[in-house]
Amino acid sequence: MPIWKRLLLELYYHGSMPYRRRRNRRLAETGRAPVIVLVYHRVADDAANLWTRPNRLFEQEIRWLKRHCELVSLEEAQRRIRLRMNHEPCVSITFDDGYADNCRHALPLLIAEQIPCTYFVTTKNVLAGVPFDHDLRMGNNLATNTIEELRELAAAGIEIGAHTRTHADLGATSDSAVLHDEVVTAGEELQAALGKPVRYFAFPYGQHRNLNAAAFHIAYEAGYEAACSAYGGYNYPGDDAFHIQRIGVDGPTIRLRNWIAGDPVKERRTRRFFYGVDASRRTPTGAART
Numbered sequence: 001m002p003i004w005k006r007l008l009l010e011l012y013y014h015g016s017m018p019y020r021r022r023r024n025r026r027l028a029e030t031g032r033a034p035v036i037v038l039v040y041h042r043v044a045d046d047a048a049n050l051w052t053r054p055n056r057l058f059e060q061e062i063r064w065l066k067r068h069c070e071l072v073s074l075e076e077a078q079r080r081i082r083l084r085m086n087h088e089p090c091v092s093i094t095f096d097d098g099y100a101d102n103c104r105h106a107l108p109l110l111i112a113e114q115i116p117c118t119y120f121v122t123t124k125n126v127l128a129g130v131p132f133d134h135d136l137r138m139g140n141n142l143a144t145n146t147i148e149e150l151r152e153l154a155a156a157g158i159e160i161g162a163h164t165r166t167h168a169d170l171g172a173t174s175d176s177a178v179l180h181d182e183v184v185t186a187g188e189e190l191q192a193a194l195g196k197p198v199r200y201f202a203f204p205y206g207q208h209r210n211l212n213a214a215a216f217h218i219a220y221e222a223g224y225e226a227a228c229s230a231y232g233g234y235n236y237p238g239d240d241a242f243h244i245q246r247i248g249v250d251g252p253t254i255r256l257r258n259w260i261a262g263d264p265v266k267e268r269r270t271r272r273f274f275y276g277v278d279a280s281r282r283t284p285t286g287a288a289r290t
Contacts, residue, residue: 001251001252001255006252006254009252009254009255009258010254012258013254013257013258013261016264017261019264020261020262020264023262023264024089024261024262028087028088028089029087031084031085031086031087031237032086032236032237032238033086033087033088033089033090033237034086034089034234034235034236034262035077035080035081035086035090035092035234035235035236035237036069036089036090036091036092036234036235036247036259036260037074037077037091037092037094037228037235037244037245037246037247038091038092038093038094038246038247038248038249038256039094039095039096039202039206039228039230039246039247039248039249040053040058040093040094040095040096040106040249041053041095041096041097041099042097042099042101042102042142043055043058043101043102043105043106044099044101044104048135048138048140048142049135049138049140050250051248051250053106053249055104055105055106057253058105058106058109059105059109060253061249061253061256062093062109062110062113062115064253064257065091065093065260066113066115068260069089069090069091069260070088070089070090070091071090071091071092071093071115071116072090072091072092072116073092073116073118073159074092074094074116074118074159074200074226074244075159075199075225076090076092076116077090077092077235077244078225078226078241078244080237081235081236081237081238081239081240081241081244082241083237084237084238085237086236086237089260089262091260092116092118093110093115093116093117093118094117094118094119094120094161094202094228094246095107095117095118095119095120096120096163096202096204096206096230097120097121097122097125097132097144097163097167098119098120098121098122098125098126098144098145098150098163099142099143099144099145100142100143100144100145100146100149101142101143102119102145103145103149103153107119107153107158110158111153111156111157111158114157116157116159117158117159118158118159118160118161118200119150119153119158119159119160119161120160120161120162120163120200120201120202120228121144121145121150121160121161121162121163121190122144122163122164122165122166122167122186122204123162123163123164123165123186123187123189123190124165124166124167124186125144125167126144126145126146126147126150126190127147127189127190127193129143129144129146130144131143131144132144132167133166133167134167147193147194150193150194151194151195154194154196159199159200160190160194160196160198161198161199161200161201161202161228162183162186162187162190162198162200162201162202162224163201163202163204164182164183164186164203164204165181165182165185165186165189166182167204168182168204169204169205169210170182170183170203170204170210170211170212170215171203171205171208171209171210171211171212172210173212174212174214176214176218179212179214179215179218180218182215183201183215183218183219183222184218184219184222187201187222187224199224199225199226200224200225200226200227200228201219201224201226201227201228202227202228202230202246203215203227203228203229203230205230206228206229206230206231206246206248207229207230207231208231208271208273211229211273211275213275213276215227216242216243216275216276217275217276220242225242226241226242226243226244227242227243227244228243228244228245228246229243229244229245229246229273230246230247230248231245231270231273232245232246232247232248232259232266232270233245233246233247233270233272234247234262234267234270239272243272243273243275245272247259
C-alpha cells in the first residue's frame, strides 16, 4: 500500500473512532456486537506471494487482537450468530489452503496462546504432497502440510476444515457431480485420513464470483455445519449462521485494525451473497459426520 494511502487510512481510522465507539457500545448493549472471522493463508518471511504474511507482523497482529478482542472458535462464533445475541465484539481466526510454513511459527503461536483456529486445507494437495497450481504458475514450489502434520494440529486443538479437492473455483462450474466431488467427497476423504470429523467448508478465493448457490446447498445437505466465504463481510447475531462471512487479512496492520473496529464504509459497500435459503434459525439437516 502506498504511504499516502496508509496515512489517509490512519487519519480515517482515528478520526472516525469517536463515532465507532458510540456505535459499538450501542451494538454491545443490545446484543448486536459483530462476529468477525478473519482468514490468513501463509505466514513466512519470504514474501513468495501476495497472501504471505511475515512472521513478526502476524505475531504483532495476534497480540493486538488478543488485547482488544475476544478470540473465539468458529463453533462459538456460529453459536452467537445463531442465538441472535453477542454482547462483546469477537474474532475467530481461520487459515486457508494448507501451507507447511504455517507449522513453523504461526500455528505453534496460536496453540501456545490457546487461541482457537480453524484450518481449511485442499485435499489433493495435502494427501498427495503436491504444491498448489497457482503457486507453481508463479514459479513458487511451496510445500503443503502433510496429513501427519494435520493430525498433530487436530490433536493440539486446531479444527481442520475442507477447502475442496483441487482448490477449484466453484463459481465457475454448474456440474453437480463436480460440485459434489469438490465439496462432499473431498471432505469425506480428508475426514478418513484425519480420523476426526470435518465439520466446516470454505470456498477457495471466496469472492462473490467464486461462490455457488448449489454448492452451499450441497454442503448443507452433506452435514457441514457451516460454509465460509471470504469477500469481507461482517456477521451479526441473527444473520444466516450457515454462511459465515470472512475478511481476508492483507496489507498493513492499520487496515486490519480499521476492520476490527467496525468500518462503516466497508460495511456499507459489502453485499452479502444470498444462496436462496434463510438458514439463520436452522441447524444442518444432513447426516452427522462421525
